[in-house]
Amino acid sequence: MRVTIERAQFLKSLNHVQSVVERRNTIPILSNVLLKAAAGEIQLTATDLDIEIVEGVPADISVEGATTIPAHLMHDIVRKLPDGSQLEIEQGPDEGRLAISAGRSRFSLQALPPDDFPNLSAGELSHKFIMSAGDLKTMIEKTRFAISTEETRYYLNGIYLHHIEIDGKPMLRAVATDGHRLAQVEVPCPDGAQGIPGIIVPRKTVLELTKLIEDQDGSIEIALSDSKIRFTFNDMVLTSKLIDGSFPDYERVIPTNNDKIMEVDRRLFAQAVDRVSTVSAEKGRAIKLNINPDKVILTVNNPDSGNAEEEVAASCDSEPLDVGFNAQYLLDIASQLDGDTAQFHMFDSGSPTIVRDPANSSVLYVLMPMRV
Amino acid sequence: MTASSTNPATGFCRDCYELISGSEARCRKCKSPRLVRHEELFDLSIAHIDCDAFYAAVEKRDNPELADKPVIIGGGKRGVVSTACYVARIYGVKSAMPMFKAKKLCPDAVVVRGDMKKYTQAGGEIRKLMRELTPLVEPLSIDEAFLDLSGTERLLKNPPALLLAKLTERIQLEVGISVSVGLSHNKFLAKIASDLDKPRGFSVIGKQETLTFLADKPVSFIWGVGKAMQKSLAAQGISTIKQLRQHEKSELMRHFGVMGARLYHLSRGKDARKVTVSSGTKSISNETTFNDDIASFETLEKTLWKLCENVSRRAKAKALAGRTVTVKLTTSRFKSRTRSTTLNDVTFLADRIFSAARPLLKKEADGTAFRLLGVGISHLENLLVGDMPQDLDQRVAQQTKAEVAMDKLRSKFGADAVSKGRGFEPPEKT
Numbered sequence: 001m002r003v004t005i006e007r008a009q010f011l012k013s014l015n016h017v018q019s020v021v022e023r024r025n026t027i028p029i030l031s032n033v034l035l036k037a038a039a040g041e042i043q044l045t046a047t048d049l050d051i052e053i054v055e056g057v058p059a060d061i062s063v064e065g066a067t068t069i070p071a072h073l074m075h076d077i078v079r080k081l082p083d084g085s086q087l088e089i090e091q092g093p094d095e096g097r098l099a100i101s102a103g104r105s106r107f108s109l110q111a112l113p114p115d116d117f118p119n120l121s122a123g124e125l126s127h128k129f130i131m132s133a134g135d136l137k138t139m140i141e142k143t144r145f146a147i148s149t150e151e152t153r154y155y156l157n158g159i160y161l162h163h164i165e166i167d168g169k170p171m172l173r174a175v176a177t178d179g180h181r182l183a184q185v186e187v188p189c190p191d192g193a194q195g196i197p198g199i200i201v202p203r204k205t206v207l208e209l210t211k212l213i214e215d216q217d218g219s220i221e222i223a224l225s226d227s228k229i230r231f232t233f234n235d236m237v238l239t240s241k242l243i244d245g246s247f248p249d250y251e252r253v254i255p256t257n258n259d260k261i262m263e264v265d266r267r268l269f270a271q272a273v274d275r276v277s278t279v280s281a282e283k284g285r286a287i288k289l290n291i292n293p294d295k296v297i298l299t300v301n302n303p304d305s306g307n308a309e310e311e312v313a314a315s316c317d318s319e320p321l322d323v324g325f326n327a328q329y330l331l332d333i334a335s336q337l338d339g340d341t342a343q344f345h346m347f348d349s350g351s352p353t354i355v356r357d358p359a360n361s362s363v364l365y366v367l368m369p370m371r372v
Numbered sequence: 373m374t375a376s377s378t379n380p381a382t383g384f385c386r387d388c389y390e391l392i393s394g395s396e397a398r399c400r401k402c403k404s405p406r407l408v409r410h411e412e413l414f415d416l417s418i419a420h421i422d423c424d425a426f427y428a429a430v431e432k433r434d435n436p437e438l439a440d441k442p443v444i445i446g447g448g449k450r451g452v453v454s455t456a457c458y459v460a461r462i463y464g465v466k467s468a469m470p471m472f473k474a475k476k477l478c479p480d481a482v483v484v485r486g487d488m489k490k491y492t493q494a495g496g497e498i499r500k501l502m503r504e505l506t507p508l509v510e511p512l513s514i515d516e517a518f519l520d521l522s523g524t525e526r527l528l529k530n531p532p533a534l535l536l537a538k539l540t541e542r543i544q545l546e547v548g549i550s551v552s553v554g555l556s557h558n559k560f561l562a563k564i565a566s567d568l569d570k571p572r573g574f575s576v577i578g579k580q581e582t583l584t585f586l587a588d589k590p591v592s593f594i595w596g597v598g599k600a601m602q603k604s605l606a607a608q609g610i611s612t613i614k615q616l617r618q619h620e621k622s623e624l625m626r627h628f629g630v631m632g633a634r635l636y637h638l639s640r641g642k643d644a645r646k647v648t649v650s651s652g653t654k655s656i657s658n659e660t661t662f663n664d665d666i667a668s669f670e671t672l673e674k675t676l677w678k679l680c681e682n683v684s685r686r687a688k689a690k691a692l693a694g695r696t697v698t699v700k701l702t703t704s705r706f707k708s709r710t711r712s713t714t715l716n717d718v719t720f721l722a723d724r725i726f727s728a729a730r731p732l733l734k735k736e737a738d739g740t741a742f743r744l745l746g747v748g749i750s751h752l753e754n755l756l757v758g759d760m761p762q763d764l765d766q767r768v769a770q771q772t773k774a775e776v777a778m779d780k781l782r783s784k785f786g787a788d789a790v791s792k793g794r795g796f797e798p799p800e801k802t
Contacts, residue, residue: 150716152728156765178716179765253764352764368762 001065001091003037005057007081007102010042013055014075016236017046020053020208021071032068034117035089037061041235042089045117046071051205052120053212056235066114067091069098077107121239125223125230129192131172133216133233139174140210142185142363145332147203148178155245159206162198163189170194175250181329182250182366183336197226200243205229209238254366255352258345260318262291263358266342268312269296270334276300276308277327286370287327291346292320300327301372323349324372333365383409386537386574412578413555414531417522418647420554420562421502421536423495424571426515428457430494431484433548442481444474454486458571491515497547505535510647516566518559520647537574557582560595560643582641587614594638596631604628613639653692657700657748658682665704665741669734672745676733677726679747684722687749688779693718694749697728701736702744709736717761718753723771725749 017033025031034045042059045052077100078087085102091111092099100107140159148156160175170189175182209231213220221232230239276298277287290297296314301307323346334342339359346353355365381391385399386406398405423429427445432438442460446453453474456465463478475481495514502509505528508520521532528535536553543551552573554565561582565575577585590612591597591605602611608627610616616624616639624632637643658679666672676699687693698712711732719725729747763769781790 148716150728151713151731152715152724153765153768177764179763179768180716180761182764248765248767250764252766350762352762366764368764370761 001035001037001067001089002063003042003059003061003087003089005042005059005087005089007078007083007085007087009057010059010087011075011078013044013057014071014078016055016212017044017053018071018075019211020048020051020204021046022048023072029068029112029116029118031070031072032112032117033071033074034066034068034114036066036114037089038064047118047120048204049118049120050202051208051238051240053208054121054237054239065091067095067098067111068114068117069109069111073109074100081105120228120241121230121237123228124225125228126225127192127196128221128223129190129196130219130221131187131190131193132219133213135172135187135190136220136222136231137210137213139172139185139187140206142336143174143176143183144206144210145336146176146178146181146183146365147206148176149203150178153179155200155243155247158200158202158243160198160200160247160250161196163194163196175247177248177250177366180326180368181333182253183333184250184364186362193222196224198247199224199226199229200245200247201229202240202243205238205240212236212238253352254364255345255347255354258347258351258354260291260316260321260346262296262314262316262344262346263341264296264312264314264344265340266334266337267340269314269342270331272298272310272312273327273330273334276310277331279306279308280327285327286324286372287330288322288324288372290320290322291316291318291344293317321346321349322372323353324370325353325367326370329367333367336363336365381414382411383407383413384534384537386540389534389537408533408537408574408576410576410578411580413533413576416555416557416576416578417520417524417532418556418558418562419519419521419532419536420559420566421517421519421539422552422554422566422570423498423515424550424552425455425457425461426495426549427455427486427491428460428484429549430491432457434490438482438484442478444471444478444481444483445486446471446474446483456481494547494549498543498549498551501539501542501546505539508647508649510649518562518647533576540572540574558641558643559645559647560638561641563595564593586639586641587612587617589613591616591635594635596634601628601631649690653690653752655698655748655750655752656683656687656690656692656694657698657746658686659700659744659746659748661702661744662742665743666745667737667739667741669737672733672737672742673730675745676729676747677722679745680726680729681722683747683749684720684725687720687752691754692752693720693755694725695719695751695753696749697725697732698748698750699729699732699736700744700746700748701733701742704741704743706743708744711736712750714751718751718755720749720755721772721775723775724768 021031036043040058040061041056043054043056045054081102088101090099095113096111098109098111143159147158156177162173164171164173171186172189172193173184173186175184216233223230227242229242230237273287277300279302280300288299293316295311297311299309333355337357339357341358343356343358344353349369353367355367357363381393383392384390385402385404386408387404388399388402390399390401392407399407428443431443443457444453444460444465445455451471453465453467453469453471455467460478460481465474465478491514499511502517502519506519506521506524510518521535525531533555536555540551540553543549550572552566552570554562554575556562556565556577557579561577565577568575591610592602616635621633621636624636628635660675695718696712696714698710701709713728713732715728778790
């Protein structure tokens with residue numbers, strides 16, 4: 001193998017793929033990135049056995065070939081090379097070594113044979129459809145914050161994606177919950193996605209995907225089965241295993257009879273929540289909402305440090321009501337809303353509350369109250 | 373009650389509990405000189421109980437030959453005195469003194485390497501007796517605790533002072549350890565009181581005398597005033613509590629921050645701290661050592677469930693719930709492994725503790741033989757069964773409901789009334 005490649009492009013791709021590589025690995029080859037040089041491009045592959053990212057970079061290939069080298073090491077080397085340099089990557093007769101040179105720098109790295117590198121993308125996927133990058137970003141952005149991090153509830157450690165019909169229109173819905181809050185959003189169902197099974201896309205995949213599609217605005221090809229999903233765009237392919245578990249029957253916990261509605265300016269509300277929660281001892285402390293016809297009074301009471309209170313103008317169509325929430329959850333939701341108004345649909349102080357965005361009817365949040 | 377109604381009792385005999393109202397030097401009934409007498413004796417309910425030379429007392433209890441000898445507990449790696457009995461103290465031996473110095477002062481002393489297991493056991497027995505009087509027991513360490521006996525008078529048909537005197541006797545009889553009691557109207561003064569008349573003491577500081585009592589005491593009497601604070605107070609000409617009272621609160625706060633406010637209040641004998649149950653507990657755990665080392669995950673898992681149930685039961689009883697679940701293992705070669713995981717919210721449910729602990733155990737059960745398995749919860753918060761957070765995840769919500777229902781059955785029909793399949797062992801046939 002002999003390749004000449006431009007540093008900036010190589011670095012960008014290395015950056016993408018190396019982030020799935022775990023820092024510590026019991027299987028040595030999982031620390032490596034697979035390089036395949038053929039047909040005018042060098043293809044980089046990295047995996048942690050759950051996610052695989054493949055990306056192609058145009059390169060000048062003199063001799064085709066393949067090898068694997070430590071991903072983080074390679075990334076560090078390329079990162080430190082001067083801007084605008086050209087890399088020469090060469091593997092001689094010794095398959096256990098890879099030579100990299102740029103300007104006056106020379107490196108010789110230990111390589112492992114490419115045949116041992118695991119292949120996650122093998123196998124046919126049953127469903128295939130095209131989706132706009134914008135819709136995919138929306139689904140992730142609106143729900144990601146509610147994904148559970150508790151390993152015990154592995155079936156909540158991801159975004160649940162499934163097909164539903166709303167008023168006869170096929171939609172694709174994403175849901176995430178950690179048991180205390182729930183976020184759901186719908187986008188129009190792309191052609192070919194109607195028959196998909198309900199799947200749970202793992203948290204790490206969601207994070208990696210977010211980074212990769214950050215500056216994508218075209219369309220993305222999604223292929224999936226009930227155990228795997230693959231996203232293809234530009235020169236990148238991300239393949240991931242899905243969470244093997246069943247997502248809870250979330251629709252049953254979304255209340256339908258919450259008739260007390262409060263509307264509040266979401267920015268003023270979020271700022272007030274942020275201010276009064278300063279005195280709470282830890283994150284996750286309760287904040288009390290005293291809801292009146294024309295205002296909501298936020299209070300935090302912390303016996304160790306003091307208490308705080310703030311009034312925010314609001315409109316509510318019911319009797320005054322006291323209800324407590326986790327301050328951080330309120331902030332998380334407020335920052336997700338697109339419009340100026342946050343709409344709270346409540347029943348009483350002990351039942352789940354729904355938060356809606358009048359500017360975007362496709363999103364819905366559910367919050368469990370806390371005792372205050 | 374034997375005291376006449378015209379002359380209400382202001383004290384009692386600590387040996388026979390006969391009430392006294394006069395100024396006699398000995399009990400009229402049993403002739404004991406151990407009388408306790410105070411105007412406010414039957415109105416006070418905050419107590420501090422401190423064991424007398426605890427470690428040494430346990431050793432003397434277990435080895436009567438040591439009874440009248442000077443005994444020092446300590447040595448080991450650091451070579452300092454951890455406890456000296458009252459005989460050794462006569463020679464000037466003190467806690468935290470280097471062992472060589474102690475031996476110089478008291479060459480006849482019997483030095484005993486401490487046995488923490490024994491002390492923990494005795495401390496636990498004492499605490500259990502305390503909890504029979506009130507659930508509001510706040511342990512400060514293995515051998516001392518605050519008790520709040522407010523409101524127990526009607527329930528236990530005795531004023532707190534009398535209950536405490538009877539408790540000290542029970543501790544002496546059942547555990548074989550003597551304790552000193554301080555009784556007052558707040559924690560600060562109760563702790564000072566328990567130290568006034570050691571050993572086997574019973575001291576009372578009433579509301580009336582609080583200010584005069586404290587006046588000429590050195591500032592080091594105040595909880596939180598150590599050497600450094602004493603020095604900076606001395607620099608301002610403050611060495612007694614009376615002098616401290618001459619300073620404004622704002623002035624003290626300017627110099628000492630939050631501690632300044634504390635100094636201001638404590639110098640006036642005011643202490644608003646409540647006796648709280650949880651402050652002593654950082655974690656709740658349960659572990660077991662196997663008769664034969666175990667490597668099989670299935671066998672370990674069964675034990676794990678029982679341990680989780682124990683932890684859960686104790687947590688529920690204390691109204692404490694934990695956010696972190698820890699599994700502890702010791703291999704047959706005595707290497708210990710601890711693994712922990714953090715939950716989304718606090719829990720005291722056996723099922724949730726188990727489902728968090730099980731994967732941790734599974735990762736470690738790689739064929740290694742283990743001699744010990746333990747599980748615990750930490751990062752505790754107060755939580756009552758009725759206050760459990762609701763969950764949007766129906767599975768967890770149902771588990772919670774089931775466990776609460778099972779606990780109800782157990783409290784009605786006994787611990788074995790109902791159990792989960794995974795922990796069930798059929799009763800042995802007779």
